[in-house]
Amino acid sequence: MGFDRRLGKGRLLAAWLVCHRELRGLLFSPGTYLVVLLAGLAAHLFLNTLAQSIADSGLAVLSGAFNLPIYSVLFVTGLFLALASVTSISREREQGTLEVLFYGPVDVAAYIGGKLVSFGLAYLGLLALYLVCYALFAGTTGFAFAMPTWAVIGLSIPVVMHVVALGTFVSTATRRVRASLAWFLLILLMLLALQFSPDLLELAPVSNRFYPPLRLARIVLERINLAFTWVSPFALLIKGTEAVRRADALLYVYTTAISSCSVLVLAAGSMYLMWKGGVRS
Amino acid sequence: MADAIRTDSLSKSFVDFEAVIDVSLRVETNEIYGFLGPNGAGKTTTIMLLLGLERPTRGVAYLLDSPSHAREFAVRRRLGVLGERQVFFDDMTAREYLRFFGRLYSVGRIEQRIDVLLERVNLTHAADARARDFSRGMQQKLGLVRALLHDPELLILDEPVSALDPRGVVEVRELLHSELGRGKTVFISSHVLTEVEQLADRIGIMNKGRLMVEDTLDNIRQALQPETRIQIELAEPDRFPAAALLDLDFVSRTELRDGRLSVHLKGSASPEARAGVSRVVSQHGGVIVDMHAEQMTLEQAFVTITDEDVERLAA
Numbered sequence: 001m002g003f004d005r006r007l008g009k010g011r012l013l014a015a016w017l018v019c020h021r022e023l024r025g026l027l028f029s030p031g032t033y034l035v036v037l038l039a040g041l042a043a044h045l046f047l048n049t050l051a052q053s054i055a056d057s058g059l060a061v062l063s064g065a066f067n068l069p070i071y072s073v074l075f076v077t078g079l080f081l082a083l084a085s086v087t088s089i090s091r092e093r094e095q096g097t098l099e100v101l102f103y104g105p106v107d108v109a110a111y112i113g114g115k116l117v118s119f120g121l122a123y124l125g126l127l128a129l130y131l132v133c134y135a136l137f138a139g140t141t142g143f144a145f146a147m148p149t150w151a152v153i154g155l156s157i158p159v160v161m162h163v164v165a166l167g168t169f170v171s172t173a174t175r176r177v178r179a180s181l182a183w184f185l186l187i188l189l190m191l192l193a194l195q196f197s198p199d200l201l202e203l204a205p206v207s208n209r210f211y212p213p214l215r216l217a218r219i220v221l222e223r224i225n226l227a228f229t230w231v232s233p234f235a236l237l238i239k240g241t242e243a244v245r246r247a248d249a250l251l252y253v254y255t256t257a258i259s260s261c262s263v264l265v266l267a268a269g270s271m272y273l274m275w276k277g278g279v280r281s
Numbered sequence: 282m283a284d285a286i287r288t289d290s291l292s293k294s295f296v297d298f299e300a301v302i303d304v305s306l307r308v309e310t311n312e313i314y315g316f317l318g319p320n321g322a323g324k325t326t327t328i329m330l331l332l333g334l335e336r337p338t339r340g341v342a343y344l345l346d347s348p349s350h351a352r353e354f355a356v357r358r359r360l361g362v363l364g365e366r367q368v369f370f371d372d373m374t375a376r377e378y379l380r381f382f383g384r385l386y387s388v389g390r391i392e393q394r395i396d397v398l399l400e401r402v403n404l405t406h407a408a409d410a411r412a413r414d415f416s417r418g419m420q421q422k423l424g425l426v427r428a429l430l431h432d433p434e435l436l437i438l439d440e441p442v443s444a445l446d447p448r449g450v451v452e453v454r455e456l457l458h459s460e461l462g463r464g465k466t467v468f469i470s471s472h473v474l475t476e477v478e479q480l481a482d483r484i485g486i487m488n489k490g491r492l493m494v495e496d497t498l499d500n501i502r503q504a505l506q507p508e509t510r511i512q513i514e515l516a517e518p519d520r521f522p523a524a525a526l527l528d529l530d531f532v533s534r535t536e537l538r539d540g541r542l543s544v545h546l547k548g549s550a551s552p553e554a555r556a557g558v559s560r561v562v563s564q565h566g567g568v569i570v571d572m573h574a575e576q577m578t579l580e581q582a583f584v585t586i587t588d589e590d591v592e593r594l595a596a
Contacts, residue, residue, distance in 0.1 A: 010354035017385050021370065028372050096368035100427075102334055103362035104385055105354040279334055 011110045018106070018114025019121065026084065026122050035080040039130060042076065043069035047137065065143035066134055070153060077126050078160040081119050082184075085167035088115060089274075090180040098279045108271045112168065116267055119164045123157065148244045151252065155240040158259035162233040165266035172270040175281050191232045198222045230258055283346065285310045285435050285466035286331060291340035293326055300326040302490040303340070308468055308483075313461055315481030316470040317583055322487040324470045325365055328439055332362060345435060358386055361433030365440050367420040369412035375399070375423055376408045379430060386431035398426040402452055417444035425453060429460070436460065436467045442476050454480060478579035486583065499549045502577045508533060509550045510575045511558055513542040516568035525565050529557050550574030 026032050046069040092098040101111065131153075138144060167184055174180040198221045229235045236259045243251035286308035293301040301323045308314040318324045329335040331342045333349035342349040347356040369378055376395060383391035399405045402422040407415065412423055421444045428436060436457075442450045450473075457467055457480060471477050477484065478498065485495040494501060502509070515521055523535040526544055531554050536543040546554055555574065562569055 013387070014354075014385060017381065021381065025370075025372065096364070096366050097370060099334065099364060100368060101385075103332060103357075103360070103364070104382065105357045106385070107354075278329075278336070280329070 010105050011107065011113075014106045014110035015114035015117065018101070018111055019118040022088065022115055022118035023122060026118070029084075031080060031084065032122075032126075035076055036126065036129070039073040039076050039126075040133070042072040043130070043134070046072065047141075047143075050143075051141065065141075066138075066145055066149050067152070069134070070130075070149055073130050074127075074153070074156045074160070077123065077130075078156065078163055081123055081160060082163040082167045083181075085115070085119050085164045086171050086180045086184040087177050089168065089171035089270075090174050090177045093279065093281045094176055096281070102279045108274045112172070112267055112270045112274065115168060116161070116165060116263070119168075120157075120161055123160050123164075127153065127156075151244045152241060155237070155244065155252070155256055158256045158263065159233050159237045159240065161263045162236065162259045162266075165263040165270070166233065169266045169270045169273070172273045172277075191228065191234055194221065194225050194228050195232065195234050195238070198225060231262065233259065233262075236262075283310050284308060284343070285312075286314075286342075286344055286468060288327075288331070288342045289340050291327065291330055291342050292338045293323075293330055293335060294338045299490050301330060301337075304487075304490075304492045305340075306485050306492055306495055308466060310466050311461065311464050312482040313457065313467040313469065313480050315477035315484040316468060316487070317472075317474065317477060317484060317579075318487030323490040324487050325439060327487065328437060328470060331437065332360075358431060359434045361428035361431065361436045363421075363424050363428040363436075363438040363441055367417070367424040369420070369423075371413060373412060374409050375404065375412045375415070378412050378423070379427060382427050383430055388431050394430060395426075398429055401456055402426055402449075418446055418449050421445060422449060422453070425456070429456075434465060436465060438467065439470045440472065441469060442471070442473055450476060474580045474583055475578075484579070498579060498582070499551070501582050503549050505582055506577045507547070509546050509548070509577075511544040511546065511550055511555060512571075512573055512575060513544065513558070513562065513569055514540070514571040515542055515562070516570055518542060521562065521567040522565055526558060526561050529561060531557070550576055 047065070050065055089098070092101075098111075134145070166187070170184045170187065171180045174183055198218050202218065225235070229239070236255050240252060240255040240259075243249075243255055284307050286306065288304055288306050291301055291304040292299065304323075304327055306327075316324055316327075326335060330337050331344060331349060333342075333352050336350070344352070345356055345359055347353065370381070373381065379395045379398075380391060383395065388394055395408070396405070399408055402425065404419060404422055404426070407419060412420065415423060421441065425438070425441060428438065441457075442453050445453060454476070457469075461467060467480075469477060469480065481498070483495065483497050484501060486493045486501075494504070496504070518537060518540045521537075521542065523537050523542055526532045526535050531547050533545045533547050535545070544558055548554070555572070559569060559572065
């Protein structure tokens with residue numbers, strides 16, 4: 001059976017309209033402007049501190065002036081888009097607009113695909129906005145974008161999409177906005193705990209009489225963490241930034257590839273869940 | 282004529298109950314089909330199964346010869362659906378909302394089409410207002426315009442007039458009749474029985490997940506009420522030989538009481554039957570001042586079917 005061109009065209013149109021509507025929603029959302037404001041304030045704080053320190057000592061204390069501002073901006077924006085994706089589908093299901101869309105020529109592939117693309121485009125749009133601002137700032141101060149900064153910006157795209165795809169998956173699996181948010185936050189906390197708990201347990205004093213159980217817990221958590229290394233967006237982000245720091249191109253490519261694959265797997269999972277569970281609340 | 286809708290033993294079970302049980306219904310092309318039943322009868326679940334938005338436990342549903350489990354976009358473009366609940370995108374005006382769906386369905390000359398339909402349901406004045414702020418009646422009309430926007434072959438309407446005022450009901454009725462005149466098929470699920478009675482060619486009645494009966498209203502009446510009565514007011518009742526009417530095959534008995542002649546018919550008071558009675562009365566010199574048939578309304582039939590005569594109809 002060959003590829004149905006008409007179906008493909010119809011699906012692309014539906015996906016584009018879903019994407020367009022979501023982007024429009026983000027454009028009219030106060031949250032978007034709040035995030036831009038927060039990102040701007042964070043960047044201002046870091047750059048101002050840096051400029052002040054140069055003025056005071058005559059020395060630049062950081063290798064890349066834009067590293068910390070960019071990290072903070074990407075973190076805030078990524079978190080905002082993740083939360084938007086978590087509530088997006090469950091809200092539509094709760095309101096009933098999802099059902100109305102599916103009366104017509106829209107299927108799960110077009111819908112989930114459209115949603116993910118919209119968040120990706122929103123992220124790229126905001127990223128472009130930040131970069132324009134930084135370019136203006138760089139032009140007036142003489143600060144330059146270091147190569148690692150560009151590498152982290154590149155890494156942030158699949159990582160943010162990974163978190164967004166996770167949010168979309170949770171939103172598809174749940175039927176109410178509150179349940180989506182609760183599950184998403186629980187998963188994030190669990191991933192963070194898995195990420196950092198072995199290091200925290202390492203801090204426990206050796207003389208502690210509970211040392212053997214703590215060591216056992218640490219070993220168990222490390223093993224679990226190892227399994228989650230290739231699933232958790234946090235672990236991938238840390239691995240990716242480590243690759244940038246060590247200038248390890250292979251690890252960098254590997255990390256971004258794994259993150260991109262996770263997006264595809266989570267997208268396919270979301271489609272399956274919606275197909276299986278239906279579009280009604 | 283091909284069927285616009287056909288289901289074969291369609292069933293849907295949830296964890297703790299069976300919502301739809303072995304429903305086999307048939308809606309012919311270019312007819313208005315009324316789908317009735319009390320709350321919880323399984324009407325909306327059946328509609329969801331027809332649309333492929335719920336997956337059946339057993340059986341299959343065909344819309345325009347396309348099975349619900351593998352419905353192509355091309356077929357979906359031929360359907361117009363008005364859901365039970367009207368919902369709108371938060372930030373869109375009525376026109377933007379219709380424009381969005383017009384693009385989704387690839388409607389040509391979209392602005393023109395929107396203007397024509399809004400005019401027909403008397404919503405032109407609200408075209409640029411936010412749809413979510415509309416009254417319930419206006420939202421229902423806007424939902425209907427959305428369902429009609431792409432000129433679908435088959436309309437599936439769940440409670441299309443429940444929130445409308447009498448004027449709105451008339452507008453929608455006229456709109457649906459004109460769609461029927463253009464060769465469209467309309468499937469209406471409704472609680473407004475008088476409306477369905479005026480609109481529908483055939484009726485299906487659901488109860489407790491089962492399709493109890495599917496037929497024309499006349500046939501349903503006949504099944505539930507084997508005899509009907511025609512009341513005739515005559516100018517000079519005492520001079521008219523009422524027994525003359527017994528020569529007609531379909532008349533079972535006559536009664537003359539208080540100056541009014543009651544003619545009991547075997548079966549429904551069809552136009553032919555009424556014409557036959559009228560002719561005999563005239564032939565025997567009777568002058569009819571008033572004549573009307575006492576027929577079971579759909580409301581009476583509905584109550585009868587769902588509460589009393591289920592066994593008889595099923596048989």
